[in-house]
Amino acid sequence: MKKEVLNTPNNIIKGKIEIDSQINKLYYRILYNIQKENRQYIIKAKKGEELTEDQANILEELDRIGYLKCTVSYDEIQSIIRRRNDQVKEEVLKRFIALQTAIFRFSTGETTNEETQTQLIGQVSVSDNSYTVSLSAKLYRYLFYSVGVGFTPVNLAVLFNLKSQYSQALYVTLRSWSGVKREIEYTVEELREIFNVGSKYKAYKNFKQKTINVAMDEINNTSAMKIVEFKEIKKGRSVDKVVFVVEDLEPRFVLEENKDDSTEDKSVIWLDYIKVENEALKERLELKYNDMNFESPIVKALFHKSYDKTLNKDNRFTMIQDKKGKSNFALFNFIVNGEIFTHELSVESQFKINSTTQTLF
DNA sequence: CGGTAAGAGCATCTTTATTT
DNA sequence: AAATAAAGATGCTCTTACCG
Structure with missing residues (x-):
């Protein structure tokens, strides 16, 4: 079997089949299902925060158990592989093989300089209405928790x-x-x-x-x-x-289906990159600041700055959320007000120039 | 087997910007 | 303003591994 090995010590040794976006989607789905069917291993912690004892125990257990399993139903396969002709067993297995032959090398690098090399997925077994896929627990841990905590499948x-x-x-x-x-x-x-x-x-x-x-x-x-x-x-x-x-x-949560899932992301982007929890909150923001000219680069910069500051103080996944007792929306508004205040002089002078020029006409 | 290309290391000269 | 450390740019060599 020919394997393409990149010339330097590398994280990735490509299998004989190219990983394209469709196979990537399949992998996302596997990771998602792994999470869904192994909820006990989900750690909901914020980045940069110390893990609690329970959470640390979960990580340790992940190291012990070897692999995690999930099922991928035929329906799910069909939603990923659109072409009818590719929905046959042989073609589907080909895509699983791509993931099985591609090798990922990584170091968890916490205490020792241990390096692990593993296939992207392990065993795959086929039954009447689904595929059962296993995934190395270490790889799962690396992809989701090593580089930081959070649900962040890489593409x-x-x-x-x-x-x-x-x-x-x-x-x-x-x-x-x-x-x-x-x-x-x-x-x-x-x-x-x-x-x-x-x-x-x-x-x-x-x-x-x-x-x-x-x-x-x-x-x-x-x-x-x-x-x-x-x-x-x-x-x-x-x-x-x-x-x-x-x-x-890249979309952060490619896993849009299953509306009941708590990881679902309805966030919308406001003013270039400000991530707002949902459409309703975005409308609230626009209403609240409806006297501002959002086209103006000065105004934009002001909001961007406030947003960055907010995140620095309150680093959570959804940017400006407004849930009972868990809001950084208020913090954001507070910072915005501060920014407006410090900019007021220049804004005011601009306004005055405008009004005087207007009176000339 | 030799050609090729990337990575690595080293040396040199120029430019930039902090320090005094 | 001058001294000087740091960074930039470039070019050369060596090693390794791929590829025909």
């Missing part, structure tokens, strides 16, 4: 088409944060760990040239994610931290 179709190992690493980590905040900051040291460069590229210039630049170029050439801006924050003369400003163009 394999994107991942597999990134050539450089650094692109892959950066994509996975940015993807894991992009649902939470737009500006993602790392110290150079953290980034070195993420890229696993060890003692290579001691000088930042070399590091940047060989890893960051390569990765950003490649990621920006995908249609899944755009790194809009890259900032370097200096401490003295040397770069200490870097910030990626990311626009994630």
